[in-house]
Amino acid sequence: MNQMTIGNATLYCGDCMDILPTLPKVDAVITDPPYSARTHAGHDATNEIRATLGYQALSDAMCRALASAYSECCAGWVVWMTDHTLAPVISEALGEQGRYVFAPLPFFQAGRSVRLTGDGPCSWTDWIVVARTKAQSKWGTLPGGYIAWQGWNDKARMGGKPTALMESLVQDYSRACDTVLDSHMGAGTTGVACIRNGRKFIGIEIDPAAFEIACKRIEQAVAQGKLFAPEPVKQVQEALL
DSSP states (O other): OEEEEETTEEEEESOHHHHGGGSOOEEEEEEOOOOOHHHHHTTOOOSSSOOOOSSOOOOHHHHHHHHHHHHHHEEEEEEEEEOTTTHHHHHHHHHHTTOEEOOOEEEEOTTSOOSTTOOSSSOOOEEEEEEEOGGGTTSOOOOSOEEOSSOTTOOSSTTOOOHHHHHHHHHHHOOTTOEEEETTOTTTHHHHHHHHTTOEEEEEESOHHHHHHHHHHHHHHHHHHHHTOOOOOOOHHHHHO
16 A cells, blocks of 8 residues: 655555545545446447446445445545446445435536547436435535536546536535545546645545556645645734734
């Protein structure tokens, strides 16, 4: 296991099932794990448009194992991006852990396919399963869904999500200074969104190549945040002296 600390981000390269039990409590999980075998099968065909995703599909058993691990380490929202095949499985798994699970929220880009390879008309919708603890009953009203009007090409890795989308999720399901966990951080887009919005971040990625990309992107986000950080506000008493 490789561990790096970059600003308010702590990044791990390794298997999330080994690392999750060692983590302190976090305020939210916002993650985009692999999808079902059905989705992956559609992208392993050998033609000019589609290409292998380079990572394995998520099984029903793995969904339940992740839901259990999240229940142990997360005190707040679990926000889990998936496809229509796994959405019911994930909802049931989180419900078994005593969380209140909302109806999955749709995410799509108007006028284009949201298939991982981006080919074809808009015939596919990604789903976001969100679940809260009973202590969060007064959090507020959830959005009805998410639409990517632009920024779909703002991805550092096939199967990744736009930074703007992840910023919206970070803003909607965490508060300033919260610690957000992404157990499948890929190229680190959730981490970039957290840094830009004043959250602490814990990211886990099993692929060393993706981990290296994530480290560089988050390091850039931290450096950019310092560059444009506002001047500290002086205390009123000091200003009057």
